[in-house]
Amino acid sequence: MYSKSGAIVHAERVFLKSAEKNSVTYTNMILGYGQHGMGEKAIRLFHSMRELGINPDAITFVAVLSACSYSGLINEGLEIFERMESEYGIKPSTEHYACIVDMLGRVGRVVEAYDFAQKLGKEGNVSGIWGSLIAACKIHRNFELGKVVANKLLEMEGADRITGYHVLLSNIHAEEGNWEHVKNVREEMLERGLMKEVGCSWIDISGYANCFVSRDKSIPCVLRYINC
Template sequence: MLESVVKPDAVPFVAILSACSYVGMIDRGLQIFGSMESEYRIPPTPEHYCCIVNMLGRIGRVIEANEFVKNLGNEGNAVGIWGSLLGACRILEELELEKVVAKKLLTLNDGSGMVGYHVLLSNIYADRGMWKSVNGVWKDMRNEGLRKESGCSWIEVGGTVNRFTAKEKKHRQSDMIYAKLENLSMDMKIAGYRPIARYIVDDTSESED
């Protein structure tokens, strides 16, 4: 863009910072971020701040990411920014910081109707076997009238769209599909495959206090 004398706006900087994050070019990414205002007079947006938090979190500099967000002041009071920080905390198992970030995030998320961060928080607690806290998150969701929507996948065969969700048995060939999946599961076990144990939490498995 610069060689073509095209003045960049805020959008390409999001792409560039994301790319720096994925390939681990942290110093270069921070340099480019700093140049937004100093060279191009482009004020950063929450999307750019999210990129920086992701960038630092990916290489384990989560404490630095937390300081970065706190130093943003009111500009940092965006759900996406704190959500990125919470995701980094989860990967690095920073439990104490997770609690602080989660509390702030749920405060920002209050009344927004978004359930994603509630689910993320419940999964973080479940990873550590904190089932009372898991149930507390799901109770808060119920009290707010929130519900996690089931993910789905679909495939078109012969002009017909076949839609699938977890535990679904409405498909006309569901018996055959589940039988095939069972056979595949047995073949994988025989071949020596062992799944990585992770807690998976949803509102169908929630227990009551």
Template structure:
């Protein structure tokens, strides 16, 4: 069998057995070493996910071409084996080789996954030095790197000024990047700009979940409806599952459970994410019984829940106080679904016990765990339950652990202060406040916002920067005073030194 025929067979291999047979034939017929044939073998093993076999072959190759290096780096990056991808790249550099425009894109992904941002910066320098900025796939990889690093200023500098240089991936990256950074208005503006150039670029299904997520997080129902209308006009009612899931999530975050149910009923195809999102939406709106029924229906229809689904149903039980259902699901995770509870599941159970007043049971659950496995979110859930039920003894235990795990988080100190204040324990309250001052911790002010005519108006506690702030607070003052006067109280009697909302009126 010739090398050409074996190479052709390797490029069409669909099974492990076929690749192994081709490898055996190449050895038996003494066709190795041959860099072309070995590279084809490397590619076949990598495509089949047999990276162990691929690495053994790669290490034994007496000669490697650029394609063989690129295969190993890209395969490790695609399989989330980021450290291995960077190790191969470092060996590549030690050989004095020059990367091409196929080498660099997977390295940006690997540097993010391995938490080695400096490698991504080095790769960006190589992109500039070697003149690869004209390759869209390379510039998109650099753009994605900075967006996921949270360096928006750098990402904006890299965003092509000429629309001809932007493809659908570029637009999708910017929209999702703005959303991830909390710049929801910028995400919407970017989407509208993309639509203006739709004659050269078709909006794809990848764009829609990103923009819907941004609108949903902002809580802007009008924008969610606008995007939903665009989906119907462009794709009809038979949108794909990711778009339908994003619509369910966005309407849920906007508080429109009736729209959530309508989208769910009209979806032509659903997946596990659909069920999980629906369960979460019901739980978010305090409809725990509906969440449990939906969870049972999902299992009956053959969908196997994953860790995220279990978190959603446990959180729903917690918000609705369904302690028996939550305990049943939690205790059956291993036997019914084959995986151990994670930190998020334990935190949900602690929150469930805490909301229902079973604080001792919540504490026993945490004490049964290894101390190294107990996270701040678990103790935080217990502390929140203690605030709700004014439990000083267990609240102090939870706070003590949180002060060690999160020494610079002011919320934990404020929560313990709230417990002391509710029980009239002045000494404890003063001691914690003094400790906060000593550490230089300041309570983060509360924030509320409302969307009027497409514009978000934000209000922070004690902040009078809004142009209509005095008029707004004066009306609130009058309404509140009328309500309190009805009960025989004046608002002035209830204000404390820390209440700065009405300063200046």
């Protein structure tokens, strides 16, 4: 609870004072560290589990691999992944594979991430794996690979109904200045009945949460902040 709300110091205190620690409490703390960019702490806590005779489970590995991804600890993350099955007897699942693809993609190693996903074969035909890769391709401006990944995604059953993937492909074409392809993607979205959701922002004003979208002038108190 504390780590999810940003109070990582309080979460750490509760964890340290806990009389009975198990894989669940360790996993939650590792996850909290990861979400706050404390990847090295997450890794140290992960290794301390084994020293205390507490075996990590599959969810623990998702937590620590995610922590490595958020903090850019690629070598450490890959090493932990390699030891999953050989030392801990845990067969990687699609969630773990997605962590590796995300980890590599975040630091711009998109070709390596693509090769990793390709080698998974049918087991890797999951939108969660390829979805993070297309986002990484856009961020790191590897547009050619991004289009390959996008087309693969849109061939997957179910993924072709996810608006976000179409929007990412459209944005990649826009970044290239290929407006004809942008138009084609948008037309395909209309044919499928897909609409881009309007993004919104939440801000706290005088103790009250307020939601508004871009250029929203319907809330008087927000106008004062916009005009500042």
